[in-house]
Structures are given as structure tokens and as C-alpha cells.
Amino acid sequence: MFRSRLRDGASHSHIVTDASRIPRLLPLPAGKLLRDYPLGPIDGYLISRVDGQASVADLIAMTGLTEPVVSASLDKLVELKLATCERASVAPKTPPATASSPRIEAVKTKPVSEQPAARRRSSTGDLRRDDLKPPRALYDPSEIDEDVDLDRALRQRILDVFHGLEALDYYALLGIPAAADKKSIKRAYYALATEYHPDKFFGKRLGSFKSKMEAVFGRMTLAHDTLTRRDLREDYDRYLDDRSKTEKHEASQRAPIAATATVLMPASPEPPTDAASARAAADDAAPKLTVSDQSRRDAFARRLVGSRHAHAPPAPAAPITHSIDPDALRRHYEDRVSGARDRVIAGHLTAAEAALERDDAAAAASACRQALELTPPTHDLRPALESVLAAATTELGESYRRQAAFQEKSALWKDAAKSWANAVKCLPDDAAAHDRAAAALLKANGNLHEAAQLATRAAKLSPDSVTCRVTLAQIYVAAGLNLNAKRELEAALLLAPGDATVVQLLKHVGK
Amino acid sequence: MEKVIGIDLGTTNSCVAIVENGTPTVISNRGGYKTTPSMIAVTEAGKRLVGHIAKRQAITNAENTVSAAKRLIGRKWTSPQVKNTVATSSYRIVEGPHQDVRIALREKDYSVPEISAMVLQEMKVIAEDYLGQPVTKAVITVPAYFNDNQRQATKDAGEIAGLEVIRIINEPTAAALSYGFGRPVEKTVAVYDFGGGTFDISILEIAPNGVFKVIATAGDTFLGGEDVDARVVDWLVQGFKAEHDIDLRQDRMALQRLKDAAEKAKCELSGTVETEINLPFIISSGRSEALHLQRALSRATLEELTLDLVERTIDICRQTLEDARLAKDEIEEVLLVGGMTRMPKVQESVQGFFEREPSKGVHPDEVVALGAAIQASALVDEKHDMILLDVTPHALGIMTFGSYFEELIPQNTTVPTNRQKIFTTSRDNQTAVKILVMQGEHEKAEDTDVLGEFILTGLRRAAKGQVEIEVTFEINADGIVSVRAKDLETALEQSIQVTATSGLTRDEIKQMMDNAKDDLVDRRVSEEFEGFRQEAQKLSADIERLLPQVEQIVASSDFGRDAIDKARSMLAKTQQAVERKDAAALKEQLEALARTQRMFKGVVAKTH
Structure with a gap:
């Protein structure tokens, strides 16, 4: 959950995690044009907002993009030598090469409570153990006072890792970047082995720390064993990826569409907090974008909507005349409002499309939902938005499905049940997902009523599936509703005469 | 600081070593030999003999001389391996009071750990004589593929001998420790350990910071030089029978002479291509006429007689490499350990399989004891930065309804480790569940070894499958297995520390x-x-x-x-x-x- 989307470079040593840093554009080398670089719309948009004053945090607020997206994009810009990213306190002239060590200091000095777990990232190239500390409040501080033959700093370290085990992904646990190769994973693991293996303190009084060290070391071994095997690592990476996506999705659902109000006031001088409103506001209040940028964007929006819609670019605002015609003024105002709104919607659509393209379904869905809030029922862009939303939702559903499958494989039934529940929300017509969701809930000892509903829906969606009937029957058995179970099993037997599982279950129910 | 010795308790020979001033050294016995035969005998006068002396009188006192006791340690009376040994051994093996194995010498029955303890005590004395101070602690090696019962029995043997066994380690791992000691290598090595009684293959990674991680291990605890000797004995017995129609097996003394001759011939054939086995007056015929045995054995014949044994070791190597998910060319060094690796055919087969010439850098008879001493010193001496990460050679799990073995900790899992799984009740209104802790690789529980059992009681009454019990297995750094069972609803919890059974009670020990x-x-x-x-x-x-x-x-x-x-x-x-x-x-x-x-x-x- 703490990983950036960028996996492809150990070279990302100046990755931007410190939100107080200020990105700055670098002049292009002679003869090079911006369009020669492998950039996307998000990057272009960010470039347009980097002014040498705004910090990373400002950019996040200004653009309404999520922190990982902004960081990832800035990382890319830094890597391409299009920008530098320095700490606010550092003189602007300081070369970026020194950036990595001050970053660590910044992290250290930050109060732990200000680092919400979900925002910390393990994908940074030079992660230190300090980054891994879970919030101290997680355990009884008296644990550290146990009378054992270990120095206090080590006790602290063991407790921090031990109590943070559930929150740390394997990369963070081993203190390695997401792009680490097999060799560096092994190095990291072997280095940690000499630190956490209880044999290091053989014959010493270790008290409860012994089993804690064993638990920590056992998990490190699991992390090593998973990450050094290609197939397992791929599974795990996908799982992390899906988890971070779905977590983002859940976060965006918890805090939906905060920026709506600002959007409707296009001329507001306050710094906008949402990507599209920033764009809208910028058009009106802070004329930093050139006309050609604007028209390019409008053209892009048109292209997205498709040629079948003759979506006219918003009429250029009528020049403000000095005649005081209230109707004209109102029309002028409404035009500007609807024009701005359309631009906002188109902006959301652009962002959603881009997000979908880079496999960020959560951002895509979020953007679509924001846009749909604003879009009147008959709006031209509505069908496009809805289709993108549908695609994003399906993609999210698949993320949940993969995540759940991984959790099932790891016997994390409760987590799997949760993931499946989310998956079926995204995939309301997927019989298999409903079936698995029901089965997982059953295994996780969860709410049988919910399980039965899921299984019933699965059976309805796929009336010819024996599996769905069997799951439903098992839930009925678990709930003590043997008659219902029998009914389902008999139906299943009609579908698959002689099926061994069904026959066996029927025998059991019959008793 | 108290000295901790490392003992390689072998099937045919044992060896003791110690780390002195940072240098691992093998300690010679009084006769000046670096290894001591793992043989004991009781003389007519009731005197106990250990080592070379016991070996020397073995022929004249065959019935009261025990060799290769390690092949019996920690095994049940009913096991096929014990049956096999009973049939071929020159000493008397009887059933003990706990389905265990006892060896009858003169008027007394001895348990197998007791026999091994005599050898261990001898090794202890050798070390004490050399150091001039008492020794009470040791690291003892066992074949990697030993199960927990066999390990526990070996520990008991140490205790009987007056040694606190601070750690049991695997022989091939010990060999790797010795190989990697003091050289900052970063290598993947295979240790091919073909000894007197057992065969092991281990694949390890050696990290430059002194961490040794076993990736996979496997073996056969009943495959070794003894089996090669047995093939030669068979060949001699059959030949003699064809010629004289007399079964030499019926005479324990003749059998012991055959065994000795077979072993000697095998060793000689590592250096020459043909040897003569000459045993005059091997037996007297019914007409009270002394018969002699005289036969030439060629290296080719020996290889033919034992081809399948060598092939079996290679098959196990292939499987282990697969388990380790490594290709042959990823193995950067092959170490040969154990006396059997002196056989040219074995060297040839190993080289052929790994497509690499085995390392000549380790002494096949001494390297294991040296490794044990290194581990001993690493544990007790803080200056050492060496960490050994070994694996469980066998899967651990519990027996489930229908006598199925449900695995919790798979084979080749690095210890320390812990794993859990949820199980449900199998009968309606079941209020107690018996957790049988098993070890092995077979699906059917009856083919695996029982390590221990306990009963979780006080479950709530419910239909079968309703009560969920979470079973957690834990193996700590000392290799001790504990099992915890928890009723998920009531949070009722019970746990045991699984002490494998060596076949002896505490009082007996x-x-x-x-x-x-x-x-x-x-x-x-x-x-x-x-x-x-x-x-x-x-x-x-x-x-x-x-x-x-x-x-x-x-x-x-x-x-x-x-x-x-x-x-x-x-x-x-x-x-x-x-x-x-x-x-x-x-x-x-x-x-x-x-x-x-x-x-x-x-x-x-x-x-x-």
C-alpha cells in the first residue's frame, strides 16, 4: 500500500516524498522541444503549474491529483532532467544531488503522527528504517522496559518492527525499493538476519523478545522467499498494486467531491483545490496558460467526445462591453458558468481517460463520479463519462478479484471476504465473483445472511452453475436451514447428475 | 569461557573438534587417530569397550559388539528399517518397553541412545584429555533428513553422556559452515554427503556477511556405506551358498567377518581395480571340515552391485535441485562429504550430474565435526557474526478427519517460522478435538511420524463444521516445535511444546x-x-x-x-x-x- 506506481528505476534517488519540496523547471537543452519527451497529459499539466513557488503539497492541492500521481510525475520530470525538486529551506541554487540525505532528515524530524501509514511509501530508492516505524502508540510502552539482555535501542527497534508487521509490506519490511533486484533483496535480508536472528543473542536473557524476534525474522524470511521467486513476486506485486488502487478508491469514496463548490464559482480568486477547477480558475483568474494551450485542451476534449458529437467549443466569452444590459450580463455570466462547467467536465473526462490509460482505475472512477455530479442528464459528455466510469469500475472490480484471490491463497479469509464484497460492488453482474464472495464470507465465519444474499445473486446470475448452488447450499447448512440446502442441492443434482460433492452434501443434509 | 565441542556422531566413525583461538581443529584420540569407530562392545568380563578397541575385537565377540547404532536411533520397533537391521546385524536387537528398540549385550538390554551415549562419552573424554578441563556442552550433528524423533534421541544420547546439547545441526550444513568459515564468499553450494549410514544433499547460499542459508535439503536416512557393504556381503554369501550350499548368515561370527572383509574390499577398490577377499576357516561344514572363502572382487563388479544405490542419491539430488528451483549451472560449488564419496563411481556420478568438478577443499571425514565446532563457537562467542539459517527437512502438520495429513509447515521452510490454518469440527456437538502432530511428506497420516498429541476441550456444542479451530505451528530458533490450538469463537486456547519421542522416558534417561x-x-x-x-x-x-x-x-x-x-x-x-x-x-x-x-x-x- 505504500508503493508508488513507478517500479522501473532504482535511479529514482531524488524521489519526491517530502511534500515541502519545491519543484522547479529546468531550461530545455538547446534544440530540444518539450514534445520530444515521453510525457503524458498529467505531466504536461503539472509542468504548467510548476512555477518555482508552489511546493509539492501546493501542487497536490492545486491540481487535485493524488499525492502518488503527483510524486510519480515529478519523479519522471526529475529523471528526465526537466525539473529539480528541492527542499524549501535549501537555497534554490543547491544542486539536486544532495537531495537524498536532507530528505531523510526531514522524515526524521517529522512527528510520527503526521505520517499517516497509507501515505508512506516504500518505493523510494533510499528508504531508511526510520521510515518503517509504525506509530508508537500501537503498543504498550512498558513492553520496552522488560528486563532482558538487549540494549534499549535494539529493544525499541524490535518492538517497532514487531508491532508494525501487519502494516509493513514486504519491501518496506526489508527496507528495499520496489525495483530492487534479487541480489539486493538477498543482501538486505542477510544483513537483517544478523540483526534480528535470535541466535545472535544465544544464551542471553531475551524474555518475550525472543519470540518477537522470531516472528519478525520469520516474516522477513517470508518476504525474502516471496520476493526472490519470480512467480511469487509477480503475484505479490499485483496484489500490492491492486491493494493500493482499491485503497485509493475507498479513500476517495470516503471523502467525495469536496471541490464541487469551488468549481461552480469559476472566477473565485481562492486557490482552487481540484484539478479541473484549477484549470478553470487558471483560465479566468490566473492567465498563465497560453491561448494555444487552451485551444489544444479544448480540441483534446472534442476528440475524446468523438466526432459524432458536434460539441462546439464553448463560445468565446463575449467581450465585456460597457453597455449595462442586465440580460446580457446575466447571459454573459451564465455562458461563462456553463462554459467553465463544460471545461471542468471535459477536464475530468480527460483526467479519467488518462487515468484509465495508465491503469489507475480508482482515479478514473473518482474523476468520472466528480464529473457526473456536475453533468446535467442530457449533457453531451454524459455517455462518454458513463462508459469510462463503467470501464474503470470493471477494472477496479478485477483489481479486487485478484486481490481477493491472493488473499484466499494466503488463507486470509476475512480480508478475502472484504475484497470480494468490494469486487461484487464493482461487478454487479459477475456470477463467479458473487459465488466466491459468498464462499469467502462463509469461510471467514462472516455474516451468513449476507453470504446467502451473495450466493443467491450468484445463482440467479448463473442459474446453470453447480458451484453456485453448492455454495448456497453450504451457506444454508451453516445457517441450519437444511431444507433450503436440500432444495438447492436437488437443483444442483439436476444440473449435474451424480456429482460427488453434491451427492455427499445431500447425504449429509438428509440426515 | 567454557569450551563447547562439536561432535560428528557418525554411523561408522565419529569425530570431535573445537575452535581454539579462532581456528577449528579436530582433536585426535589417544591412538592418534582423528576419527574413532562408532562401535562399542561388552567383553566377557563385563568390561565396556569403545572405538578402535571395540572394533578390533569385533570378530571374536561379534554378538556383543554394536556397530551402526545410528541406523536404529529414534526408530520404532515396527519400522521396516529396524526389521531390516534385525535380519542382518550380528548383535541381538529386541523390542523395548515403549515400542522402541533395545540391544541385548551379555545380560543387559541397552537402549539405542545409551549405546550412542557411550560413543559420545568417548568423544567427550578425548576432548577433555586434550583440553585438560571438563567439557559439558556440545553441538552434535545429525543427518539433515533425520526426523524430530531421531533428533530427540540423539539429544537424549548427549544428555546420557553428560553433555548439554546446545544445538543439533545438520551434517551437510556443518560441512558448508566449515567450507565457508573465514572466507567471505558469496556462493551457492551443494553438499553431497554420502556417509556410512545415511545420504544427504543440501543446497545452501553463503552470504559474505557470514549468513548461511539452507535452501533445500533431502536425503535418505537408510542409505550409506553400510548398504554398499551389505551388497558385497550378499554377493559373497550367495557365491558361497552356490559353492558349498551353506548359508553363512546363520553364523554371526562368519557374518561379522564377511562385513569386515566387504568394507575393506570396498575401501581398497577406491584405489585399485581389483582386490581379493580371503577368509580362511570361515565356517565348518556339517562334516566338521573347515571351509574357506576366497574370491576376487573387481571395481566393475562392485559398481554393478551398487549401481542402484548411487543412482538413488543422484535422483534425490535432482529432486532437491528442483525443490530449490535452481538450475545445475547455478550451483557454484559441490562439496563431497562422507567416506562413500571416496568411491570413484560416486565422484564420477556427482560430477556427471552437476556438470562440475567437486571441490577438493574439504576433508570428507573431518569437515562435519569442524562445522559443528564452528557453530558451537558462533553461538557462545559474541565476537562471531555467523548466522546459520537451516530448514525443516520434513513437512509438519496435523492429522485431520479421515486420517489425512494436513500440512502446516512445508518441507524446506526456514526456521524460525510459524504458520496457521483453520480447521473445523468433524462431528456434531463435538466438544473436544484431538490434535495429532505429525511429520512427513505423505498424504496419508499413517505414513508419517507422530510427534505428539494434545486435546483441546471445552468447545461449544454445534453442528459439525461450525466450530472453527485455529491451529498455529511454531518452530523456534532452537528447533523446538510448539503447537497452539484456539477455538476462534470462545478464544479458548491450548498449546503444547512438542517433544519428539526418542523412545525413552525422562526417568529412564x-x-x-x-x-x-x-x-x-x-x-x-x-x-x-x-x-x-x-x-x-x-x-x-x-x-x-x-x-x-x-x-x-x-x-x-x-x-x-x-x-x-x-x-x-x-x-x-x-x-x-x-x-x-x-x-x-x-x-x-x-x-x-x-x-x-x-x-x-x-x-x-x-x-x-
């Missing part, structure tokens, strides 16, 4: 320990007496030799006659003390004897 201690005291006392006796007899002989001359010289003086009488009575007393085996009285006489001897010598020297 205690009793055997006392016996072994007494025996050691007896032995020390008899050794002391032997020393005094030798000295006293030497002095007595001198005095007796000088006596007539001195008598002549001093005949004139009363004083002289008195001294002569005194000397005579001294000699008589010494003789009595020797006959009574009275070490204390003998010691008393020694000084007087020495004085008299000096005086006599002086008198004689002056007159000449």
Missing part, C-alpha cells in the same frame, strides 16, 4: 545418565589404577633385579639386613594391592618403592 556417569567414574578409577600398577610393577621389577646385589653388598651390616627385609615386605604389599585392585594402597606404596629403588641403585653404583 535420568537412570541411564547416572549409569553412564558411574561407568565413567569406574573407568577413570580403573585407568588411574592401571597407571599406578604399571609404575609399581616397573619399580618392583627394578628392586627385585637389584635385590641380590644389594643383599650381597650390605650383608655385613644389621642396618642393611633390615633394609632388605623392609624392601621384601614392600614388594609383597605392592603385590597384594595389585591383586586387590586397591588403587589407594598402591599409590601409598609407590613413593616408598621409588625411594627404595633410588637407594638400591645408589648402593650398586657406589660399589662398582
Whole structure:
């Protein structure tokens, strides 16, 4: 959950995690044009907002993009030598090469409570153990006072890792970047082995720390064993990826569409907090974008909507005349409002499309939902938005499905049940997902009523599936509703005469 | 700091080593040999013999000489391996009180750990003699593929011998430790360990910071030089039967001679291509006519006789490499350990399989003990930065409904580790569940070994499948397995520490320990007496030799006659003390004897 989307470079040593840093554009080398670089719309948009004053945090607020997206994009810009990213306190002239060590200091000095777990990232190239500390409040501080033959700093370290085990992904646990190769994973693991293996303190009084060290070391071994095997690592990476996506999705659902109000006031001088409103506001209040940028964007929006819609670019605002015609003024105002709104919607659509393209379904869905809030029922862009939303939702559903499958494989039934529940929300017509969701809930000892509903829906969606009937029957058995179970099993037997599982279950129910 | 020794308790030979001033050294026994035969015997006089002496008298005392006890350790009476050994051994194997195995020597039955303890005690004494101080702690090696019962039995043997076994480690791992000791290598190595009784293959990663991680291990605890010898014995027995129609197996003494000859021939064939086995008067026929056995054995024939055994080791290597998910070319070094790796065919097969010439850098007989000493020193000496990460050679799990084995900790899992799984009840209104802890790789629980059991009671009454029990397995760094069962609804929890059964109870171990201690005291006392006796007899002989001359010289003086009488009575007393085996009285006489001897010598020297 703490990983950036960028996996492809150990070279990302100046990755931007410190939100107080200020990105700055670098002049292009002679003869090079911006369009020669492998950039996307998000990057272009960010470039347009980097002014040498705004910090990373400002950019996040200004653009309404999520922190990982902004960081990832800035990382890319830094890597391409299009920008530098320095700490606010550092003189602007300081070369970026020194950036990595001050970053660590910044992290250290930050109060732990200000680092919400979900925002910390393990994908940074030079992660230190300090980054891994879970919030101290997680355990009884008296644990550290146990009378054992270990120095206090080590006790602290063991407790921090031990109590943070559930929150740390394997990369963070081993203190390695997401792009680490097999060799560096092994190095990291072997280095940690000499630190956490209880044999290091053989014959010493270790008290409860012994089993804690064993638990920590056992998990490190699991992390090593998973990450050094290609197939397992791929599974795990996908799982992390899906988890971070779905977590983002859940976060965006918890805090939906905060920026709506600002959007409707296009001329507001306050710094906008949402990507599209920033764009809208910028058009009106802070004329930093050139006309050609604007028209390019409008053209892009048109292209997205498709040629079948003759979506006219918003009429250029009528020049403000000095005649005081209230109707004209109102029309002028409404035009500007609807024009701005359309631009906002188109902006959301652009962002959603881009997000979908880079496999960020959560951002895509979020953007679509924001846009749909604003879009009147008959709006031209509505069908496009809805289709993108549908695609994003399906993609999210698949993320949940993969995540759940991984959790099932790891016997994390409760987590799997949760993931499946989310998956079926995204995939309301997927019989298999409903079936698995029901089965997982059953295994996780969860709410049988919910399980039965899921299984019933699965059976309805796929009336010819024996599996769905069997799951439903098992839930009925678990709930003590043997008659219902029998009914389902008999139906299943009609579908698959002689099926061994069904026959066996029927025998059991019959008793 | 107390010295901790490393012992390689082998099937045919044992070896003891220690790390001194940072250097691992093998300690030679009194005979100057670096390895000691793992053989014990009880003589007609009830005297216990260990090592080379036991081996030397094996033929004349075959029924009371035990070799290869390691093949029986930690096994059940009913196991096929025990059945096999009963059929071929020259000593008597009987069933013990706990389905365990006992060995009958003279009038007494000994447990297998007790026999092994005699060998361990010998190794302990060798180390004590060398160090000049008592040794109470040891790291002992076992074949990697030993199960927990066999490991526990080995630990018990250590305890009986008066040694606190601070860690049991695997033989191939020990070999790798010795190989990697003091050289900062970063390598993946395969250790091919083909010893007297067992075969192991381990694949390890050696990290430059002193971490040794076992990736996979496998083996066969009943495949070794003994089996090769047995093939040669079979061949000899069959040949003899064809010629004389006599089954040499019926005669335990003949069998022991055959075994010796087979082993000798095998060893010789590592250096030559043909050898002659010559056993005159091997048996007398019904017509009381002595028969002789004489046959030539070629290297080719030996290889033919044992081809399948060598192939089996290669098959296990192939499987292990697969389990480790490594290609042959990822193995950067192959170490050969154990006496059987001296056989040219074995070297050839290993080289052929790994497509790499095996390392010549380790001594196949000593490397395991050295590794054990290195691990001992790494554990007790803080200066060492070495960490050994070994794996569970067998899967661990529990028996589930229908006698199925449900695995919780798979084979080749790095320890320490913990795993859990949820199980449900199998009967309606079941209020108790018996958790049987098993070890093995088979699906059917009956083919696996039971490590222990416990009962979780007080479950809530519900339909079957309703009550969920979370079972957690934990193996700590010392290799101790604990199992916890928890009723998920009531949070009712029960746990046990699984102590594998060696076949002995605590009381028995205690009793055997006392016996072994007494025996050691007896032995020390008899050794002391032997020393005094030798000295006293030497002095007595001198005095007796000088006596007539001195008598002549001093005949004139009363004083002289008195001294002569005194000397005579001294000699008589010494003789009595020797006959009574009275070490204390003998010691008393020694000084007087020495004085008299000096005086006599002086008198004689002056007159000449």
C-alpha cells in the first residue's frame, strides 16, 4: 500500500516524498522541444503549474491529483532532467544531488503522527528504517522496559518492527525499493538476519523478545522467499498494486467531491483545490496558460467526445462591453458558468481517460463520479463519462478479484471476504465473483445472511452453475436451514447428475 | 569461557573438534587417530569397550559388539528399517518397553541412545584429555533428513553422556559452515554427503556477511556405506551358498567377518581395480571340515552391485535441485562429504550430474565435526557474526478427519517460522478435538511420524463444521516445535511444546545418565589404577633385579639386613594391592618403592 506506481528505476534517488519540496523547471537543452519527451497529459499539466513557488503539497492541492500521481510525475520530470525538486529551506541554487540525505532528515524530524501509514511509501530508492516505524502508540510502552539482555535501542527497534508487521509490506519490511533486484533483496535480508536472528543473542536473557524476534525474522524470511521467486513476486506485486488502487478508491469514496463548490464559482480568486477547477480558475483568474494551450485542451476534449458529437467549443466569452444590459450580463455570466462547467467536465473526462490509460482505475472512477455530479442528464459528455466510469469500475472490480484471490491463497479469509464484497460492488453482474464472495464470507465465519444474499445473486446470475448452488447450499447448512440446502442441492443434482460433492452434501443434509 | 565441542556422531566413525583461538581443529584420540569407530562392545568380563578397541575385537565377540547404532536411533520397533537391521546385524536387537528398540549385550538390554551415549562419552573424554578441563556442552550433528524423533534421541544420547546439547545441526550444513568459515564468499553450494549410514544433499547460499542459508535439503536416512557393504556381503554369501550350499548368515561370527572383509574390499577398490577377499576357516561344514572363502572382487563388479544405490542419491539430488528451483549451472560449488564419496563411481556420478568438478577443499571425514565446532563457537562467542539459517527437512502438520495429513509447515521452510490454518469440527456437538502432530511428506497420516498429541476441550456444542479451530505451528530458533490450538469463537486456547519421542522416558534417561556417569567414574578409577600398577610393577621389577646385589653388598651390616627385609615386605604389599585392585594402597606404596629403588641403585653404583 505504500508503493508508488513507478517500479522501473532504482535511479529514482531524488524521489519526491517530502511534500515541502519545491519543484522547479529546468531550461530545455538547446534544440530540444518539450514534445520530444515521453510525457503524458498529467505531466504536461503539472509542468504548467510548476512555477518555482508552489511546493509539492501546493501542487497536490492545486491540481487535485493524488499525492502518488503527483510524486510519480515529478519523479519522471526529475529523471528526465526537466525539473529539480528541492527542499524549501535549501537555497534554490543547491544542486539536486544532495537531495537524498536532507530528505531523510526531514522524515526524521517529522512527528510520527503526521505520517499517516497509507501515505508512506516504500518505493523510494533510499528508504531508511526510520521510515518503517509504525506509530508508537500501537503498543504498550512498558513492553520496552522488560528486563532482558538487549540494549534499549535494539529493544525499541524490535518492538517497532514487531508491532508494525501487519502494516509493513514486504519491501518496506526489508527496507528495499520496489525495483530492487534479487541480489539486493538477498543482501538486505542477510544483513537483517544478523540483526534480528535470535541466535545472535544465544544464551542471553531475551524474555518475550525472543519470540518477537522470531516472528519478525520469520516474516522477513517470508518476504525474502516471496520476493526472490519470480512467480511469487509477480503475484505479490499485483496484489500490492491492486491493494493500493482499491485503497485509493475507498479513500476517495470516503471523502467525495469536496471541490464541487469551488468549481461552480469559476472566477473565485481562492486557490482552487481540484484539478479541473484549477484549470478553470487558471483560465479566468490566473492567465498563465497560453491561448494555444487552451485551444489544444479544448480540441483534446472534442476528440475524446468523438466526432459524432458536434460539441462546439464553448463560445468565446463575449467581450465585456460597457453597455449595462442586465440580460446580457446575466447571459454573459451564465455562458461563462456553463462554459467553465463544460471545461471542468471535459477536464475530468480527460483526467479519467488518462487515468484509465495508465491503469489507475480508482482515479478514473473518482474523476468520472466528480464529473457526473456536475453533468446535467442530457449533457453531451454524459455517455462518454458513463462508459469510462463503467470501464474503470470493471477494472477496479478485477483489481479486487485478484486481490481477493491472493488473499484466499494466503488463507486470509476475512480480508478475502472484504475484497470480494468490494469486487461484487464493482461487478454487479459477475456470477463467479458473487459465488466466491459468498464462499469467502462463509469461510471467514462472516455474516451468513449476507453470504446467502451473495450466493443467491450468484445463482440467479448463473442459474446453470453447480458451484453456485453448492455454495448456497453450504451457506444454508451453516445457517441450519437444511431444507433450503436440500432444495438447492436437488437443483444442483439436476444440473449435474451424480456429482460427488453434491451427492455427499445431500447425504449429509438428509440426515 | 567454557569450551563447547562439536561432535560428528557418525554411523561408522565419529569425530570431535573445537575452535581454539579462532581456528577449528579436530582433536585426535589417544591412538592418534582423528576419527574413532562408532562401535562399542561388552567383553566377557563385563568390561565396556569403545572405538578402535571395540572394533578390533569385533570378530571374536561379534554378538556383543554394536556397530551402526545410528541406523536404529529414534526408530520404532515396527519400522521396516529396524526389521531390516534385525535380519542382518550380528548383535541381538529386541523390542523395548515403549515400542522402541533395545540391544541385548551379555545380560543387559541397552537402549539405542545409551549405546550412542557411550560413543559420545568417548568423544567427550578425548576432548577433555586434550583440553585438560571438563567439557559439558556440545553441538552434535545429525543427518539433515533425520526426523524430530531421531533428533530427540540423539539429544537424549548427549544428555546420557553428560553433555548439554546446545544445538543439533545438520551434517551437510556443518560441512558448508566449515567450507565457508573465514572466507567471505558469496556462493551457492551443494553438499553431497554420502556417509556410512545415511545420504544427504543440501543446497545452501553463503552470504559474505557470514549468513548461511539452507535452501533445500533431502536425503535418505537408510542409505550409506553400510548398504554398499551389505551388497558385497550378499554377493559373497550367495557365491558361497552356490559353492558349498551353506548359508553363512546363520553364523554371526562368519557374518561379522564377511562385513569386515566387504568394507575393506570396498575401501581398497577406491584405489585399485581389483582386490581379493580371503577368509580362511570361515565356517565348518556339517562334516566338521573347515571351509574357506576366497574370491576376487573387481571395481566393475562392485559398481554393478551398487549401481542402484548411487543412482538413488543422484535422483534425490535432482529432486532437491528442483525443490530449490535452481538450475545445475547455478550451483557454484559441490562439496563431497562422507567416506562413500571416496568411491570413484560416486565422484564420477556427482560430477556427471552437476556438470562440475567437486571441490577438493574439504576433508570428507573431518569437515562435519569442524562445522559443528564452528557453530558451537558462533553461538557462545559474541565476537562471531555467523548466522546459520537451516530448514525443516520434513513437512509438519496435523492429522485431520479421515486420517489425512494436513500440512502446516512445508518441507524446506526456514526456521524460525510459524504458520496457521483453520480447521473445523468433524462431528456434531463435538466438544473436544484431538490434535495429532505429525511429520512427513505423505498424504496419508499413517505414513508419517507422530510427534505428539494434545486435546483441546471445552468447545461449544454445534453442528459439525461450525466450530472453527485455529491451529498455529511454531518452530523456534532452537528447533523446538510448539503447537497452539484456539477455538476462534470462545478464544479458548491450548498449546503444547512438542517433544519428539526418542523412545525413552525422562526417568529412564535420568537412570541411564547416572549409569553412564558411574561407568565413567569406574573407568577413570580403573585407568588411574592401571597407571599406578604399571609404575609399581616397573619399580618392583627394578628392586627385585637389584635385590641380590644389594643383599650381597650390605650383608655385613644389621642396618642393611633390615633394609632388605623392609624392601621384601614392600614388594609383597605392592603385590597384594595389585591383586586387590586397591588403587589407594598402591599409590601409598609407590613413593616408598621409588625411594627404595633410588637407594638400591645408589648402593650398586657406589660399589662398582
